[in-house]
Amino acid sequence: MIDSAYDAMSNGESIDPSDIADLVAERDAIQSQIDHSTVNEIMSLSMQVLDMMTDMSRRNVAVGKKVADAILDRPRGIRQNQIDGARRQAEEVAIQKAKNPGASVQTEQYLRDSNGKILKGDDNRGRRLDIVVIKDGKVVGNPIEVTSMNASKRQQLSREASIHANSSVFVRDRTTGNLVEISGLISRVERRP
Known part of the structure; x- marks a missing residue:
């Protein structure tokens, strides 16, 4: 149908509105197939990676075992620390919003120079602040480092x-x-359980 439409246009013929509707429907059907195919490819690749990791851990390959162990340990250890850290930070953000109405309470802010470049300390690493409160173009109080007890x-x-x-x-x-x-x-340190 698309070829027929191109032929008609190249010969100077007009295209009937119903033909245009058919072309649009055909285009949408093709796009749907492409979208479906893309989703299937992503799922297939994900499954291949998972299968490979499983296979590596079964064969007790050192790297595969480390990856498998990390995945198994993550929910109990690392993941719980991340969840607790996010909760602590959210609690402090709520406190700062209540204390500073109209201010912007921002998280994960890097220290920068006057050109906006991230500054590095003596250990050649940048410093990211947990919480900074900004109001009327100025920092309110000291930044806050939220952590466990x-x-x-x-x-x-x-x-x-x-x-x-x-x-x-x-x-x-x-x-x-x-x-x-x-x-x-x-930064001042704010500790909470």
Whole structure:
């Protein structure tokens, strides 16, 4: 049908509206087949990866065993820590929103230079702040590092202090895209279960 339409147009003929409707239906059917095929390919690839990992763990290949062990341990250990960390952070965000009406409470903010480039500490790593409160283009109070009752934050705070010691420090306000100075404001640690 599409070929017939092209032939008709190339010969200067007009196309009947019902033919156009048929072409649209044919196009939609083809697109549906493509979409279905793409989903099936993604599912097939995912299954191949899962099968490969299962096979590797069954053969007790060192890498496969490590991957399988990590997957099995993740729900109990690492995943629970991530869930608890996210919960703690969400609780603190709610507290800061209540304390600072109209402010933007932002999470996971890197310390940056005046050009927006991520700054690095003495250990050559960047520092990402858990929570920063920004209102009217200014940081409100010190940033907040939210953690468990007994986790050491010495390394992160040391990195943060070394960054502040070497230059002017900014964060990028996600609501405006502007850099907001945070020089000298070291994170305070907020611990909760």
